[in-house]
Amino acid sequence: MVVREVLGSIERPFAWTSARACATTKNIIASGLTQLREQGWLPEMGGKRGGLLCNGPADLLNVLKASRNSKSTAYWVIDDVETLTEGARSTEGTKFLQFLVQLKQFQIRCKLCIILISRVSWDSFQQGSSYEENGPTSLFFPAYTVQQLQEILLSEREVLIPKLSPSELLSGAVALSSEEEKEKQWKRFLNIVVPSVSQCTNSIHMLRYLSSKLFGSYACDDGAEGKRFKPKLQKVIQHMRAKGISNVTLAEFFERERVLEQQSSKDGGDAEITFGCEAVPDLHSQAFVTSMPYMGKMILLAAYIAGWNPHTSDNRIFGRTKTVKRRRKDPLLMNKKAEKIQEAKLGGPGTFTVERLVSILKSLFKLEGDYLEDSDLLDKLEESGDTDYEDYLRTKVHSQETYQIIKTFTSQSLLSPGSVESASMCCEHYRLQCNLKEAAALKIAKGLGINLHDYLVYI
Amino acid sequence: MEERRGGLRSREKITDAFSKGRHGRRGKRKASAVRVDEAKRSTEEEQRPPSSRRARVGRRSDQQGGSGGVSKPALRKFLQILRRRLLNDERGRKCRESSEHFQESCEKLDNLIRSTIIHGTNNSVLLVGAPGSAKKEVLERVLGDLLAEFNEEGKSASVGVVRLSGLLHSDECSALREIARQLCDTWDLNFLKSASFSTNLRFLREILSELDKGHKTVIFVLDCLDLYTTKQKQGLLYNLLDALQGSQAQAAVVGLSSRHDCLELMEKRARSRFSYRKVVTPAPPPEEGIRVLKELLTVPEGSAGDDGLLSGSDPSLQLSGERDEEEVKAFNREVAAMLCSEESKAVLDRFFKCNATIYTVEQLVLGLICSMDGSVSTLTLPMLRAACGSMSVTTLVKQGLQMSVLDLTMLVAMQRLEKRGKESYNFQHIYKEVESLRSADQRFGQEAALESYVRLVEQKFVETIGDHRRQQEFRPSRLLMMGCEIERIIAGHPNCPESLRRSAANIFL
Numbered sequence: 001m002v003v004r005e006v007l008g009s010i011e012r013p014f015a016w017t018s019a020r021a022c023a024t025t026k027n028i029i030a031s032g033l034t035q036l037r038e039q040g041w042l043p044e045m046g047g048k049r050g051g052l053l054c055n056g057p058a059d060l061l062n063v064l065k066a067s068r069n070s071k072s073t074a075y076w077v078i079d080d081v082e083t084l085t086e087g088a089r090s091t092e093g094t095k096f097l098q099f100l101v102q103l104k105q106f107q108i109r110c111k112l113c114i115i116l117i118s119r120v121s122w123d124s125f126q127q128g129s130s131y132e133e134n135g136p137t138s139l140f141f142p143a144y145t146v147q148q149l150q151e152i153l154l155s156e157r158e159v160l161i162p163k164l165s166p167s168e169l170l171s172g173a174v175a176l177s178s179e180e181e182k183e184k185q186w187k188r189f190l191n192i193v194v195p196s197v198s199q200c201t202n203s204i205h206m207l208r209y210l211s212s213k214l215f216g217s218y219a220c221d222d223g224a225e226g227k228r229f230k231p232k233l234q235k236v237i238q239h240m241r242a243k244g245i246s247n248v249t250l251a252e253f254f255e256r257e258r259v260l261e262q263q264s265s266k267d268g269g270d271a272e273i274t275f276g277c278e279a280v281p282d283l284h285s286q287a288f289v290t291s292m293p294y295m296g297k298m299i300l301l302a303a304y305i306a307g308w309n310p311h312t313s314d315n316r317i318f319g320r321t322k323t324v325k326r327r328r329k330d331p332l333l334m335n336k337k338a339e340k341i342q343e344a345k346l347g348g349p350g351t352f353t354v355e356r357l358v359s360i361l362k363s364l365f366k367l368e369g370d371y372l373e374d375s376d377l378l379d380k381l382e383e384s385g386d387t388d389y390e391d392y393l394r395t396k397v398h399s400q401e402t403y404q405i406i407k408t409f410t411s412q413s414l415l416s417p418g419s420v421e422s423a424s425m426c427c428e429h430y431r432l433q434c435n436l437k438e439a440a441a442l443k444i445a446k447g448l449g450i451n452l453h454d455y456l457v458y459i
Numbered sequence: 460m461e462e463r464r465g466g467l468r469s470r471e472k473i474t475d476a477f478s479k480g481r482h483g484r485r486g487k488r489k490a491s492a493v494r495v496d497e498a499k500r501s502t503e504e505e506q507r508p509p510s511s512r513r514a515r516v517g518r519r520s521d522q523q524g525g526s527g528g529v530s531k532p533a534l535r536k537f538l539q540i541l542r543r544r545l546l547n548d549e550r551g552r553k554c555r556e557s558s559e560h561f562q563e564s565c566e567k568l569d570n571l572i573r574s575t576i577i578h579g580t581n582n583s584v585l586l587v588g589a590p591g592s593a594k595k596e597v598l599e600r601v602l603g604d605l606l607a608e609f610n611e612e613g614k615s616a617s618v619g620v621v622r623l624s625g626l627l628h629s630d631e632c633s634a635l636r637e638i639a640r641q642l643c644d645t646w647d648l649n650f651l652k653s654a655s656f657s658t659n660l661r662f663l664r665e666i667l668s669e670l671d672k673g674h675k676t677v678i679f680v681l682d683c684l685d686l687y688t689t690k691q692k693q694g695l696l697y698n699l700l701d702a703l704q705g706s707q708a709q710a711a712v713v714g715l716s717s718r719h720d721c722l723e724l725m726e727k728r729a730r731s732r733f734s735y736r737k738v739v740t741p742a743p744p745p746e747e748g749i750r751v752l753k754e755l756l757t758v759p760e761g762s763a764g765d766d767g768l769l770s771g772s773d774p775s776l777q778l779s780g781e782r783d784e785e786e787v788k789a790f791n792r793e794v795a796a797m798l799c800s801e802e803s804k805a806v807l808d809r810f811f812k813c814n815a816t817i818y819t820v821e822q823l824v825l826g827l828i829c830s831m832d833g834s835v836s837t838l839t840l841p842m843l844r845a846a847c848g849s850m851s852v853t854t855l856v857k858q859g860l861q862m863s864v865l866d867l868t869m870l871v872a873m874q875r876l877e878k879r880g881k882e883s884y885n886f887q888h889i890y891k892e893v894e895s896l897r898s899a900d901q902r903f904g905q906e907a908a909l910e911s912y913v914r915l916v917e918q919k920f921v922e923t924i925g926d927h928r929r930q931q932e933f934r935p936s937r938l939l940m941m942g943c944e945i946e947r948i949i950a951g952h953p954n955c956p957e958s959l960r961r962s963a964a965n966i967f968l
Contacts, residue, residue, distance in 0.1 A: 056627070056633070057626065057627045058627040058628055058633055058637060061627060082917075082919075095626050095629070095686075098626055099626045099627065102626070105595065106624070119917070119918060120917075120918050120919040121853065121854030121855055121858065121919070122854065123853060123854065123855065124919035124939070135818070137822065137825065138854060140854055140857050140858075142857070142861060143861040199863075199864070199954075200863065200865075201863065202861070202863070240907065241865075241902060241903050241904060241907055242902075242903070242904030242906065242907060243904055243906045243907060244904070244906045244907040244909070244910035244911075245907070245910065246910055345887070346885070346887040346888050346891065347885070347887075347933070348885060348887065348929065348930065348932070348933025349930075349933070416928050417928060418928070433928065433929065433930075435930050
C-alpha cells in the first residue's frame with residue numbers, strides 16, 4: 001500500500017505485477033512490459049501479435065536496450081517475489097530476480113527502477129553462486145505495534161461494524177444512541193481486544209476479522225464494562241493458542257459457537273452459552289467420517305497400519321502362527337523399546353506398496369470385517385460350499401472398487417504417492433504414503449468397533 | 460595567490476589544532492578547557508529564562524542548522540549532491556580506478572588479450588576474485604582501452620567483443636543465438652533470428668575462420684562462468700574452447716567468477732581445452748573501504764559537476780559563489796575530522812574488517828546521508844555507530860525481533876536440537892522440544908505450533924529438506940539462522956518470557 005501511494009504521488013509510469021498471479025517469469029515479463037508500453041514508456045514493437053514477445057531475461061534485456069532513449073524514469077514493482085523461489089522453478093526464478101537486481105551491471109542505461117516486494121529477506125534468495133555479488137537496497141517494513149493496530153482499527157469502525165450478523169443487528173444489542181457513544185464503545189472494545197490478541201498475532205487482517213466477530217458479543221455486555229466479555233475473549237485466545245490463528249480454525253470456532261447458541265435457544269434459552277472447542281465435536285471431521293463408505297474406512301485403517309508399522313511386523317501381527325515366546329521383562333530392554341517406539345513415532349509414517357496395503361486390508365477384513373454378521377451372505381457362501389471364506393475375501397479385496405477408492409483417496413491427498421514416480425498406480429509395487437492423522441484414524445476405528453492400538457507396533 | 464596561501468595556512472592551523480586536541484598534551488588541556496567553557500555556557504544557558512533561550516537557539520539553528528559552519532539549506536543541498544553522486548553508475552569505477560591492485564590486474568589482463576590481438580595466440584583466462592573486488596571494472600577498463608586503440612572509427616572493427624552472462628544465456632541454444640547476433644551486429648552481417656542451433660554453431664566456426672583470415676579478433680566474455688560450469692552438460696564451453704583449439708581462429712575467452720573452484724567444476728573435455736591462466740583480483744583491504752567512504756562523503760569543491768558525474772543535473776545543485784565554497788569546505792572539513800577521530804576509526808575498522816566491498820560502503824554512505832538528512836546536522840559519532848550497527852543486523856534478526864512468542868519458542872527448540880547434534884529434525888521433534896520448554900503460562904497446542912512452523916518455513920527461517928511428498932509435520936527440516944542471530948533476537952525481543960530467555964541462555968553457555 002505504501003509503495004502504491006508513493007508511486008501514485010510521484011506521477012511517473014509504473015507497472016505492478018504480482019509474481020503469485022503470474023507464476024512464471026515469462027508471464028511476469030509480459031505483464032510488466034505490457035503495462036509499461038500502455039503508459040507510453042516503451043515504444044510499440046513489431047511482431048506477429050503486435051506485442052512484446054519475451055521468453056526470458058535475455059529478450060527483456062534487448063527490449064530494455066531499445067528503450068534507453070525514454071526521458072522519464074519508470075518503476076516496475078513485482079509483488080510476492082518469494083513465490084518465484086518456491087517449487088520446481090525455483091532456480092529459474094532466483095536467476096531472474098538476480099538479473100533484475102543486477103540490471104545496472106549490464107550497462108543498458110535505461111531509466112527503469114525495479115522494486116521487489118517480498119515477505120522474506122534478500123539473503124534467503126541466495127544460493128551460493130558468484131552472481132550474488134550485490135544485493136538490492138533493502139527497506140524493512142516493521143510490523144505494527146499495539147498502538148498502531150488500535151489506531152488503524154479505530155479508523156475502520158464504519159467498515160468493520162456493518163460486518164455484524166443480521167441477528168445481532170436486529171436484536172438491538174448494538175443499537176446505540178449517538179455516534180459519539182458508538183465511537184467510545186468501539187474504543188473501549190479495542191482497548192480490551194487488541195492487547196490480548198496481540199499475544200498471539202499482530203496480523204491486521206486477523207484482528208479485523210476477530211474484532212468484527214467479537215464486537216457483537218462485547219456490545220451485549222457493555223453495561224458491565226466488558227466484565228462478562230473478558231472470559232469469552234479469554235476462551236478465544238485459548239483456542240488460538242491451542243489450534244492456531246488461521247482463518248479456518250477460527251471460522252470453525254465461531255461456527256461451533258453459533259450452533260451452541262442455536263441449541264441453547266431451542267432448549268429455552270436457560271443454558272449458559274459456552275465458548276470452547278471441546279463442547280461440540282469437530283463438525284467437519286464428523287461429516288467426513290460418516291459420509292465415507294465402509295470399504296473406504298477399512299482401506300484408510302489398513303493404510304494407517306501399513307504406514308506406521310514396518311513391513312517386517314506384518315507376519316507378527318496378522319500371521320497365522322503367532323509365536324508367543326515368554327520372556328522375562330527386562331526393565332532396561334523395555335525402556336529401550338519404549339524409546340525406539342517414541343523415536344519411530346516422531347519420525348513419521350513410512351511408505352508401503354499397494355500390494356502390502358491390500359494384504360493388510362484382507363487380514364483386517366478377516367479379523368474385524370462385519371461380513372460374518374451378514375446372515376444372507378453366510379447363507380450364500382454355505383450354499384456354494386465355500387466355508388473358508390478365503391476366496392470371497394480375495395475377490396472382495398482385489399475388486400475394482402478397492403483400487404478405485406485408493407485412487408480417490410490419493411486424489412484427496414489422504415494417501416500420497418511414495419518414492420516411485422514412474423510406475424502406474426495399478427501396479428502393485430507402486431508406493432503410497434498415508435497422510436491420515438492419529439486422531440482421525442482413532443475416530444474411524446472407534447466408529448467401526450476396532451481397537452487400532454492392537455495393530456500398531458511401530459517397530 | 461596570497462589569499463590562497465593564507466587560506467591553506469589557516470586550514471593547516473585548524474587541522475593541526477584538531478590533531479593536537481586529539482593527541483597532544485597541550486591539545487588535551489585545550490580540549491578540556493573548551494569542554495569546561497561549554498559546560499559553563501550551558502549552565503548559564505539553563506539559568507536564563509526559557510523564552511530568551513528558545514529565541515537564541517531558534518536564531519542559531521535557522522542560520523547554521525545545528526552544525527558548525529554549514530547552514531541548513533546548504534547541508535540539504537550537499538546531501539542531495541552526495542546522494543546523486545552515490546546513485547550514479549560511474550561512482551564505482553571512479554572510486555576504484557586509483558587503487559594499486561586494480562592497476563596490477565588491469566595490466567595482467569591487458570597483456571593476455573593484447574597478445575591475442577597482436578600475435579594471434581588464442582587465449583583463455585579466468586578473472587576470479589571475491590564479490591565486490593572490481594572484476595567487472597578491470598575487464599571494462601581493459602576492453603575499453605583495447606577497443607579504443609585497435610578499432611578505428613568509420614572502418615570495420617578489428618576487435619569485437621561478445622558478452623554472455625550465465626544469468627541470461629544459461630542454455631546452449633540461446634547462448635549461440637546471442638553469439639551470432641552480437642557477431643552480426645559488430646561486423647554488419649544479416650542475423651537470422653530463426654536459425655537453428657546447428658546453423659548457429661556452423662556460423663560461429665565459419666565466421667571465426669573468416670575473421671582469422673582478416674586478422675580480426677573476437678573476445679568472448681563469459682560473465683558468471685560458474686553458472687555454465689555447474690551444469691551437467693557444458694556444450695557451449697566445449698564448443699567455444701574447441702573452436703579456439705584450432706589454428707583457424709583468433710579469439711580469447713575471458714571468464715568472470717567469484718568461485719575459485721570454477722575450473723575444477725568444468726567438464727573434462729572443456730577443462731582440457733581451457734588454459735589455466737587466472738587473474739586474481741584481491742578483495743579490497745579495510746583501508747580501501749575507509750578511503751572510498753571518505754571520498755563518497757566529500758562534496759566536490761568548485762562546482763558540483765566538476766567530476767563529471769552531475770553534468771546536466773538540477774541547476775539548484777550547482778555550487779557557485781564564495782559563500783557556497785566556504786560552506787563546502789566547512790562541510791568537508793567536519794566530515795573529515797569526524798572520520799579521522801580515534802573513536803570513528805575504531806568503529807570503521809571493526810566494520811571494514813568484516814565487509815569492505817564497494818557495495819557495503821555504498822550502503823553505509825546511504826545510511827549516513829539519510830541520518831544526516833533526518834537530524835539536519837553534519838556527521839556525528841552516534842550516527843556512524845548507528846549506521847554500522849544497523850548494517851550488521853540482518854533482516855532475519857529484524858523480523859525475529861517482531862515475531863510472536865510461539866515462533867520464538869520454536870526457534871529456540873530447533874537450536875536446542877541442533878546443539879544436541881541433530882542435523883535435521885521434523886515438526887514432531889520440534890514440538891516435543893517445545894513441550895519441554897514451555898512454562899505454565901506459555902502453553903501452545905500442536906495445531907498452533909504447526910501453524911507457526913509453516914510460517915517459519917514460509918519466511919525462510921527454516922528450510923525443509925528431503926522428500927517433499929511427505930506430510931509437512933514429518934518432513935525433515937533445518938534452521939537457516941545462526942546461533943548468534945537467535946541469541947540476538949532473544950536478547951532484544953520485547954515480549955520474550957523470562958523462562959524462554961533462561962532456556963536459551965543455557966544453550967548458548
